[in-house]
Amino acid sequence: MSIAAAIAETADEGPKGPPPKRRGRFIPYLLMLPGALWLGIFFLVPLVTLFLTSLQTPVAGGDVGQFEQTFNFANYPETLTDPNYYVPLFRSFLYSASATILALLIGYPLAYGIAFKAGRFRNVLLVMVIAPFFVSFILRTIAWRQILADEGPVVAVLRVIGLVGPTGGVYPSAIAVVAGLTYNFLPFMTLPIYASLERVDHRLVEAAGDLYASPWTGFRKVTLPLSMPGVVAGTLLTFIPAAGDYVNAALLGTPKNTMIGNRIEFTFLSVNDYPTAAVLSFILMASILIMVLLYVRRVGTEDLV
Amino acid sequence: MSVDTSTGQAAPERLSAGRRVRRWLGANALRVYMGIAFVYLLLPVAYTFLFSFNDAGRTNLTWQGFTFDNWLNPCGAPQVCQSVVNSLTLGLLVTLVATILGTLIAFALVRYRFRGRSTTNLLIFLPMATPEVVLGSSLLALFLNIFVPLGFWTVMIAHVMFCISFVVVTVKARLASLDPRLEQAAMDLYASEAQAFRRITLPLVAPGIAAAALLAFSLSFDDFIITNFNSGQFTTFPKFVYVSATRGIPPQANVIASAMFFIALALVVIGQVIGVRRRKG
């Protein structure tokens, strides 16, 4: 868990002040108590409940949605070997990884441009990056339906170029789902990168140029490493919610594009098979945690201030 | 280091059109790229706005013709306005509770060194790193197990839970950038601890708390996944839109979303202007 704590530290913004003072031993606990209780009761306890639910089995001869606690760990291998579940799980990670990479490719230059080339328009551009948030997430996603529809502008252009056939389209499809995911989480990628780029002292890049680095080398050796905390934060903020999302797949995809989120929602709310849904939730959380740990270890947290 | 004078006197080379385009692109590639990125970001917003004028009737999927009717009658579709009122009530209550709880935690974390500090940091971080389906389904598992009826209060509990972390992070950032010597200076100038807090710390942290409150409100107002798990029959605006997506979304939803967009934009612009004014004095 120490690595997760390290990520939590990287998420911290602002300069590190002097060490906090030691005065009034009980005051910090009093300050934290209400919020920590809330998180404890409504975040930690539910995780335990979820885990316990994942071990339940149906009551023999009972109604739909009636389960009893049998500590049946076999629920896990049973669910994991069912292609109805492991395929959407794998698809979720494929889609969210693609969306994360695309968002990085779009978001980094965007953040760079705003930080270094925007001049006095910087604040205006920043507002433009967060502006999509002011429109309901669901409506924005539905707008993509209209944009990507067969009679919409994107397909028209693609048909002219010949990238899709005269009757072909992009909605609904895996491409539409990934485009929607990329779109919905792009600001989460751009803003942290912008925040760390903004703190890069431009004289460092000039110094690199003075020391015979070409602009590209200067970027690669100075700017990019210094902006890595933002890149790490941005990729995590994109990947994690994208992996659990089901709105994009539901609105922009076909049943062949279902993600694990759709399965969890459907199993929980429509089938009322709570143990299986709980197993899926737990597997999703565990696999995300493992991937995040591996990723953070690979990127290295030491040099991430 | 001899200077080659001949090139200086040579007639300016005429560039071919292709090379000129390439040179222009070389100089402006980033701008072009940013332009495309902004189109990508804002196109759905424009569409949402545009389709608020669609003379759509029941399904607002294709363009049927221009009309102001939807704007003149935003509550025309059944349930739209009720869901907006629900979302606003919920958002305000969630913002109030989450901002207070989160701000208290932020103060504890920045101002005190105590046992359990890093555990608390982890507790704040984890909800942000957990996918919404997991947050939503685990809370639902709890409510089902203890037979709590789903509705306004279960959604409120869920929203406060995921908003607290964002409030803590936002207020913490502002608080950590505050020069502790300002409080020391206040105490040096005969202000008691309480006075130093009220007159120096609080006014200086207030923008951070305000930003956190706005963030909490927008997170709550726009949340769909967690709400969907824990709301039962209670309907929020995003839930209303999602549910009606299968039958066709009334254009009134676009009217309300567009109005919210412009209100939020106006708030941000006013905030910026006030910020600039303040700095200029």
Place this chain on the structure above:
Amino acid sequence: MARATDVTKAQGDLYLERLTKSFGDFVAVDDLSLTVPQGSFFALLGPSGCGKTTTLRMVAGLEDPTAGRIKIGEADITELKPFRRPVNTVFQNYALFPHMDIYENVAFGLRRRGIKDVKTQVMEALELIELAQVAKRKPAQLSGGQQQRVALARAIVNRPAVLLLDEPLGALDLKLRRQMQLELKRIQTEVGLTFIHVTHDQEEAMTMADTVAVMNKGVIEQLGAPTDLYESPKTAFVANFLGQSNLFPAAVLEVDGEDIVLEDSDGRYRMPMNRVAPSVSPTRGGRVLVGVRPEKIHIERLAESDATPADGNYVDGTVRSSSFMGVSTQYEVATAGGEIISVFAQNLSARDLLSEGDPVRLTWAPRHGFVLNGSEDMNAGVEAVTAAAG
């Protein structure tokens, strides 16, 4: 409560009694005792990390001493919270409240103490620093020098028994710093408060303070008037940190009446006994350091003065380097015994300039040298000066 109010109005000399502050294993201030007379301008001078700022913060009440007492006159203020002490601080970065205008910044302390005619006093303080015209501006709109003066006004408007200045001029450029030094001195004379000024800039300390205490590694090395410290340093650290000194090892030959006679491979030196630091035991063969300031040495071409001078100490050598600095020329002279001695010669006329390789004789009056304990590190304080300058 009544007692606390009395203490808030305490007047008199400031006493630090056996003050110690340690952070874990690190002792920042070590058993420090000090008396600062009321109304004096007192400087605590030392390199960074010497404990001077910690001492100041203990007086302000921002740091609790590990041991020892702090008193103003009869009143013990050791346990008092900062806001109950008749002490105000001018912070290093000024710590002006960014959300209040200049007037409100200066009025802050008066308002907290519930004083009635805030306006008159604030305006008086602003007049004193000649900034009454910017009363309605915010701190960010002022220049560094102006902010510094506002920080000063904000503190002195409260008429504290002791005013603490923590590197108050550190953020200003050289020219402004000179100007502010004179201004600070003027204001101190005008208001007559006790000023304790912490700085690493020896020139600043000497220009302004009546009394300078040189601190090193948590203890006071030497305390006195600037001229005393400069003319008669008692330790190698003070000799090197305050101005420049030539120090070279020698042995005690004898004590001859009022004088001490020393010897090294370059010759013999005679100095009055009152030029010998108290830590030196003048026994025959005892190791000492001979010190002489570069500007006290007279440099001459050797051919012109080969006879032994009747009065004064001398060393012969050759010029190793010279650098022309306008008012003076700095020479580095290598002696036969292997010492490098630096000399500042006033440029009375350009003809007299010596060049590299010239044989020279260096002479100085016996009362211009000083004798330090031979067990001291000759280079103590040299790095500190470089560090403080950087």
